[in-house]
Amino acid sequence: MLIRPFRESDTDAVVALWSAAGLVRPWNDPRADIRRKLAVQPELFLISELGGAVVGSAMVGYDGHRGSVYYLAVDPAQQGNGFGHALMAEAERLLAELGCPKIHVMIRSDNKRVIGFYRGLAYGQEQAETMGKRLILDES
Numbered sequence: 066m067l068i069r070p071f072r073e074s075d076t077d078a079v080v081a082l083w084s085a086a087g088l089v090r091p092w093n094d095p096r097a098d099i100r101r102k103l104a105v106q107p108e109l110f111l112i113s114e115l116g117g118a119v120v121g122s123a124m125v126g127y128d129g130h131r132g133s134v135y136y137l138a139v140d141p142a143q144q145g146n147g148f149g150h151a152l153m154a155e156a157e158r159l160l161a162e163l164g165c166p167k168i169h170v171m172i173r174s175d176n177k178r179v180i181g182f183y184r185g186l187a188y189g190q191e192q193a194e195t196m197g198k199r200l201i202l203d204e205s
C-alpha cells in the first residue's frame with residue numbers, strides 16, 4: 066500500500082470511492098470539491114493506492130491554526146485492513162511537519178459509527194457546536 070498526493074487522473078476513481086463510502090451528498094459536488102482542493106494545498110490531498118487502484122483518500126488542510134481532515138474514505142471492500150489508520154497517520158505527520166498544533170475532524174450526525182474509529186486514534190469529543198454557512202452553491 067502506497068500513500069501519495071492526488072493526481073488529476075484519480076478523479077473518477079476518487080468520486081466512485083466517495084460514493085461507495087457514503088460520503089457524497091447532493092449539496093456537495095465532489096468534482097467541484099476536488100477542483101477547489103487542487104487550488105489550495107493540493108499536496109495535502111492524499112490517496113492510498115493498492116496494486117495500482119485507489120483504495121482510500123483523505124483531504125487534509127491547515128489554516129494556520131487548526132488542521133482538518135475531510136473525505137476520509139476507504140473502499141468498503143478494503144475496510145478493516147488498516148488503510149484508515151495509515152491515512153490518518155500520514156495526515157498527522159504532514160500536519161505536525163507544518164507546525165499544526167491540533168486537528169479537528171467533522172463527523173456528520175448521521176455517521177456516529179465512525180466515532181469509535183477516531184477514539185481509537187486518541188481523538189476526543191469536544192464541547193462545541195459546529196455551524197456553517199454556504200458561500201457557493203454547488204450545482205447538482
Ligand SMILES: CC(C)(COP(=O)(O)OP(=O)(O)OC[C@H]1O[C@@H](n2cnc3c(N)ncnc32)[C@H](O)[C@@H]1OP(=O)(O)O)[C@@H](O)C(=O)NCCC(=O)NCCS
Nearest residue numbers: 086137138139144145146147148149150172178179181182
Ligand atoms: C472510517 C474509515 C475511513 C476507516 O477505514 P478502515 O480502513 O476501515 O480503518 P482501519 O482498518 O484503519 O481501522 C479499523 C479500525 O477502526 C474501527 N472502525 C473502522 N471503521 C469504523 C466505523 N465506521 N465505526 C467504528 N469503528 C470503525 C474498526 O473497529 C477497527 O478497529 P480494530 O482494528 O480495533 O478492530 C472507513 O470505515 C470508511 O471509509 N468509512 C466510510 C466513510 C466515513 O465514514 N468516513 C469518515 C468521515 S468523518
